[in-house]
Amino acid sequence: MATQSRAKTLLLTRPAPQSARFASLLAQSFGRDLRIVIAPLMAPRFLHPTLPERAFAALILTSETGAEAARRISAAGQPLPIRAFCVGDQTATAAAAAGFDPISAQGDAAALIYLIRSRNQSGPLLYLHGKDIRGDVAGALNSAGIETVSALVYDQIATPLTAEAKAALSQKDPVLVPLFSPRSARLFAAEAGSITPLAPLWVVALSPAVAREAAVLSPEKLEIAQHPDAAALIVALDKLLQSGQGS
DSSP, rough: OOOOOSSSEEEEOOOHHHHHHHHHHHHHHHHGGGEEEEEOOEEEEEEOOOOOOOOSEEEEEEEEEHHHHHHHHHHHTTTSSSSSESSHHHHHHHHHTEEEOEEOSSOHHHHOOOOHTHHHHHHEEEEEESSOSSSHHHHHHHHOOOOEEEEEEEEEOOOOOOHHHHHHTTSSSSSEEOOSSHHHHHHHHHHHOOOOSSOOOEEEEEHHHHHHHGGHHHHHHHHEEESSSSSHHHHHHHHHHHHTTOO
């Protein structure tokens, strides 16, 4: 990984548990080259929906928070299927920790839909999701003849940047900002827009969709991960750091 003459500030805006885990991965990869500031822009609020009393064949989970929601629902006594189709490996890991048997699509919503269809999975399936969703998973599966029931089980409440984060963004040196979702990019853009002067931003986007939302920030540098996962984002971050050596 790139070695810097002076530690650069990196701002993590994911919900606290995900930020803490990613910060640990960054420390393993970059050591003291980064000064990590954690300032979540979202916090989960779990809902308590009444689910249909049906024998679902499997769950569909598109986030770690969805896996946690499933754990809470199961712990409250609501029967849920053990099998869980998961959008990616992190969601699958969270689902396994919650007591489910995960199958990872290792990608995005399109990859998840393809996985379920390719396995000739019969319904009904139960899709546990948040208020902000990307890709019409349930609609695509229902159109393919795989009955899928959607349930809104959590929301992500926007939270303001911390004073430490605002101070970091007010400095003259560049600030690295990994962005993991279109919504987090929009929230960050709204918060950063109130900071004057704003530090040069080096943005690392998890996907082209995230990069499009981040464009309003006019970042000094921008890298997009080649695959929508943490490992690819770290590779993109290293590429960005190497391009900025001497900055």
